[in-house]
Amino acid sequence: MASIEAPARPRSSSAVKRAFERYPFLPALIILVVLIALNGWFQPRSLSLAGMTGLIKTYLALMLLAVAQTYVIYAGDIDLSAGAIVSLVNVVIVGVMAQWGGDGATIVAALAIGLATGLACGIVNGIVVAALRLQAIVATFATSIFFTGLALYIQPVAGTPAPTAFWRTYGGRILEIPFVFYVAVLFAILLVVLVRTRLSLRLLAVGDGQQEAYQSGLPVTAIRMGGYALCGVFAALAAFCITGDTASGDPLVGGKMTLFSIAAVVLGGSALAGGYGTVVGSVIGALIIGFINSLVFFVGTPSEWQNLVQGVAILLALMAGVLVGRRARA
Amino acid sequence: MKKSHILSAVAGAALAFSTVSAFAQDFKIGLSNGWVGSEWRTQMIDEAKAAAEAWKEKGVNVTVEVQSANVDVPGQIAHVRNFISAGVDAIIINPNSPTAFDPVFAQAKEAGILVIATDAEVSSPDALYVGIDQKAWGAAGAEWLARTLDGKGNVVAINGVAGHPANEMRVAGYKEVFAQHPDIKVVNEVNANWDQAQGQQAMQNLLATYPDINGVWVQDGMAAGAWKSIMDAGKTDSIAATGEIRKDFIDLWTKDKLNSGASVNPPGVMASALNVAVLMLQGKELKEPAEAGQYKNAMYLPIPFIDSSNLEEAAKQLEGKPGYYSYTSALSIEDAEALFK
Numbered sequence A: 001m002a003s004i005e006a007p008a009r010p011r012s013s014s015a016v017k018r019a020f021e022r023y024p025f026l027p028a029l030i031i032l033v034v035l036i037a038l039n040g041w042f043q044p045r046s047l048s049l050a051g052m053t054g055l056i057k058t059y060l061a062l063m064l065l066a067v068a069q070t071y072v073i074y075a076g077d078i079d080l081s082a083g084a085i086v087s088l089v090n091v092v093i094v095g096v097m098a099q100w101g102g103d104g105a106t107i108v109a110a111l112a113i114g115l116a117t118g119l120a121c122g123i124v125n126g127i128v129v130a131a132l133r134l135q136a137i138v139a140t141f142a143t144s145i146f147f148t149g150l151a152l153y154i155q156p157v158a159g160t161p162a163p164t165a166f167w168r169t170y171g172g173r174i175l176e177i178p179f180v181f182y183v184a185v186l187f188a189i190l191l192v193v194l195v196r197t198r199l200s201l202r203l204l205a206v207g208d209g210q211q212e213a214y215q216s217g218l219p220v221t222a223i224r225m226g227g228y229a230l231c232g233v234f235a236a237l238a239a240f241c242i243t244g245d246t247a248s249g250d251p252l253v254g255g256k257m258t259l260f261s262i263a264a265v266v267l268g269g270s271a272l273a274g275g276y277g278t279v280v281g282s283v284i285g286a287l288i289i290g291f292i293n294s295l296v297f298f299v300g301t302p303s304e305w306q307n308l309v310q311g312v313a314i315l316l317a318l319m320a321g322v323l324v325g326r327r328a329r330a
Numbered sequence B: 001m002k003k004s005h006i007l008s009a010v011a012g013a014a015l016a017f018s019t020v021s022a023f024a025q026d027f028k029i030g031l032s033n034g035w036v037g038s039e040w041r042t043q044m045i046d047e048a049k050a051a052a053e054a055w056k057e058k059g060v061n062v063t064v065e066v067q068s069a070n071v072d073v074p075g076q077i078a079h080v081r082n083f084i085s086a087g088v089d090a091i092i093i094n095p096n097s098p099t100a101f102d103p104v105f106a107q108a109k110e111a112g113i114l115v116i117a118t119d120a121e122v123s124s125p126d127a128l129y130v131g132i133d134q135k136a137w138g139a140a141g142a143e144w145l146a147r148t149l150d151g152k153g154n155v156v157a158i159n160g161v162a163g164h165p166a167n168e169m170r171v172a173g174y175k176e177v178f179a180q181h182p183d184i185k186v187v188n189e190v191n192a193n194w195d196q197a198q199g200q201q202a203m204q205n206l207l208a209t210y211p212d213i214n215g216v217w218v219q220d221g222m223a224a225g226a227w228k229s230i231m232d233a234g235k236t237d238s239i240a241a242t243g244e245i246r247k248d249f250i251d252l253w254t255k256d257k258l259n260s261g262a263s264v265n266p267p268g269v270m271a272s273a274l275n276v277a278v279l280m281l282q283g284k285e286l287k288e289p290a291e292a293g294q295y296k297n298a299m300y301l302p303i304p305f306i307d308s309s310n311l312e313e314a315a316k317q318l319e320g321k322p323g324y325y326s327y328t329s330a331l332s333i334e335d336a337e338a339l340f341k
Helices: A012-022 A026-042 A049-074 A082-100 A104-131 A136-154 A164-171 A179-195 A198-208 A210-215 A220-246 A257-267 A279-298 A303-329 B002-022 B039-058 B073-085 B102-110 B134-148 B165-179 B196-209 B222-232 B247-256 B269-281 B311-318 B333-337
Strands: B025-033 B060-068 B090-094 B114-117 B128-131 B153-159 B184-191 B215-218 B240-242 B260-263 B298-300
Touching (some): A012 A026, A012 A303, A026 A279, A049 A257, A049 A279, A082 A136, A082 A220, A082 A257, A104 A136, A104 A164, A164 A179, A164 B102, A257 A279, A257 A303, A303 B060, B025 B269, B039 B090, B039 B333, B060 B073, B073 B090, B073 B102, B134 B165, B134 B215, B134 B240, B134 B260, B196 B222, B222 B240, B222 B260, B247 B311, B269 B333
Parallel strands (some): B025 B060, B025 B090, B090 B114, B128 B298, B153 B215, B240 B260
């Protein structure tokens, strides 16, 4: 934190090195810029205002979930239930809105209940992983099945529609600016605030070395639980976006997002082992996945190959990130 | 009466032909498929591509862009957004959810894009459904079974995935038919998740539990599994069961003279939807607006039925095709034109 201001005239190679050290997401940012350029090259309209709005609408949920995952990964943990929390919150808020009518006040109430649900799920994860000391990867896999089961109990079939007022707002415009842009700005402010909190720093400290953190007097269990709680809250926010974009409840909607959220965190330059990373990187990672998916289509990949090319492209992005990062820091 | 119909159709076609040959038309159509778990889906896309190709003869240049991958609902919404960015004229989609596409279809419509769902109905008022009525599909099999059993006997049903919209509609279809036949008793209903092996297992259990079954109502690929169990139990002569439409089964059916009948959900539905889409893009209007179904936006296609009377014909269509190839049918361009003013 002390090296915020770089020396006035550094030697160029060490300046690059320092920049990459200080901003671990720089390789990801470079990849993102390249991908944006490629998207624009193959389909100029994808970079129009409408195209960008669509992209943000589609991937805002993944960005939020990647951030959720980041806080857990900071501390060297992992959350395989993040997608299941999205599904659960989705059916809870749609269910509450359908039950209570769906005017402005009930929508706000439903969102509050959704946030509380996400927080509760996060705390459950925190208890089983940090307090009961079960292995994070297995324990959250188990809670993911539990949360999915709960979602299926609340709404066995996909389909209950969300109130029109809700998704028209999410998909609409205020003062000619698409609503999702306001959401994105709020999201950015929230991240800036959170970066400055003690919790993110402490999570990183725990991820760097649990033993050392404990010996230096940090409440390790509480910090890890805090990470999971934060993860639950952000998963709930991701669920709000999904609900705004799909206008309906689906007990399985978030399931496939879990591994994408982890991939986004790693693409963004954070270390899965913990102790090193940024939320900005995770947001960029989520965008990389989004731009790869659309690029696969815009370059005209035959349909039989689309899944395969997507997988290879993500792998390449991962490798490029690692190589660029390593070269620059060396 | 009939003659005048034909005449007007011919005149309409001639008119259409003359206008398009004067102004060569170009349409770009996006096809989205969100699940790649079966050959049926692959065949659906191949047939739609072939249908687009066939428009060339009419002087209409239809290019298709395909997005087909295993995706979740947000992933398929991304498909639609990509199509909007690519500036397509129409989107034809086999949707992963009945309700989740309302907002993105509204956006597509705003961008002036025609949206047609096929194979599974959608709730969006901004889209049209062109495909079969799953309820009528279920009812057709049940009617054949009731007829074959002379309106009496013990029947079991093997269903797909509980809670899946298409499954629920099919189940409602057979229930309605069997309710009209008081002497047909549905003794048990099980779910085998549209899985051939699970269908076989379920049938084995049912045969062990109810030795006096006369009829089986079973859907799609599960029928091949169920029939395997029936044949293993040596009950081929005493049981009538619905069948399915893949070549492997049709061959077995012909060889062992099974007492079977199959409702057809043809993979050609997307090709039919494409032909309807092109005509709509040409600015033509439907004779009868598409207002059928629970969402009031459906245009139902005829459901072919295979039984002993036309089994040979079906087998002939599939000759030389691979074993997983499904019996198919689609609206030809002329068939589709006849639906328009």
